[in-house]
Amino acid sequence: MPYTSPQDILQTRPEAHPVKAGFAQKVWDACLEIIKEKINNQAFKTWFTPITPLNFSDNELTIEVPSQFFYEWIEENYSRYVKEALKEIIGAEGKLMYSIVMDKSQGHPVTIELPHQNIAKSAEPPASTIPSPPQSADRERFEKNRIKFESHLNPKYTFSSLIRGDCNSLAFAASKSVAQNPGQNAFNPLVIYGGVGLGKTHMMQAIGNQVRENCISEYVLYVSSEKFAIDFVNAIQNGNIQEFSSFYRKIDVLIIDDIQFFAGKEKTQEEIFHIFNTLHQSNKQIILSSDRPIKEIKGIEDRLISRFNWGLSVDLQPPDYETRKAxxxxxxxxxxxxLDSTIVDFIATNVTQNVRELEGCIVKLLAAHSLFNQEIDLAFTKSTLKDIIRIQSKQLTLETIEKAVCSYFSITPNDLKGKSKKKEIATGRQIAMYLSKELTDSSLKTIGLHFGGRDHSTVIHGCNTVSKKMEQSMEIRNTIEELKKRIEIMSM
Incomplete structure (x- = not known):
């Protein structure tokens, strides 16, 4: 809604009834016009379109946001723009109040209200409530006095050993944020979900390891849902339930893996519910993993599902080709x-769904190489990994050769089949014919027809030309070998 000036907005202020939602809408619309000019369109739609202005009174604008996560994200990332807009529309004395929807599971929203910093103050974010890691002598005293606490973390699982790609970028960023300020952000709980072998355990444990490395807390615990459930049953049988509950309520960062296994375990879920409430209310960090979105887990109580959804849920996708290579x-x-790039390409091309299998391929390949003392070439790789990489052999086609040659010479299929006599196109065409004759059972007539309707004599001439060039030029021989490798991989 365009406006002429801030004064025009304020002049329409209802004097008798200052708490009118209609006027709050006008003020907020005017603010949005300013904010929209300073951030990209997608961010504006994601973070500002869902906001609803509720009322305006005594220079205080109240807006409703759909969650605690929304509130903290806006405050951390767009606070300056909101302040500038409010100052322009209302003035330096203006105030902003957030009404935050906390829980809709009972059929009606439960809200809390939190103030925005006074807009006349600096736009700099408040200092973190988490103390800085101890330095020098302080750190030495910290290390000396460290308690003996078994975290069950694998020290190999760190952020530095975790490859970041499009498949896990949001989860990676959220995990890093949690590791720096556990329990002090909107990502509580942090839920990471995805299929088997995509790195959920690695990412969760990387958070725990960084928290301990930064000396933020020693009370970091990683536990599988299965172990939690077994220990809980044992505690009941041995009359130690009080000790069990007390132990978990003292944890600063609780990491529970594969929560889908809590489905149907009513007593275990009840204990988790109470532990969750205690930790969350004490600003302790909770990190969970699942093989599917929380809402899709059957057999978990609604009240527990509601709490698991309080924070942030992020998914891990199978890695793309570039990430697999990395x-x-x-x-x-x-x-x-x-290893030769052909070996790397072969594995990255054929193992597509599982990070664990990718790593397993390398381990097995290196073990076999050490055991048999053989060169790791493509044939050795195929033989060694045949039980992991189940390759369906398919007949090599002229289209595959065409695609490989076009990619190598950076030309199009139309160039290859056309009449152009440019050197790179003519050379590519002749090599394509040569490879088609060498690698397939296609007749000379079929090859000629495929590459632009040429007759068999043209195909023979092209093949002979390439054969002679291979005898005279190392560059041509290398080109042919490289193309054969590419075609072999593409035809698998």
């Missing part, structure tokens, strides 16, 4: 090994 290269570097 994971393989990282694993090779850790082992001080270099």
């Amino acid at each position: 994971i393989i290269q990282s694993k090779l570097e850790q082992n001080g090994v270099n």
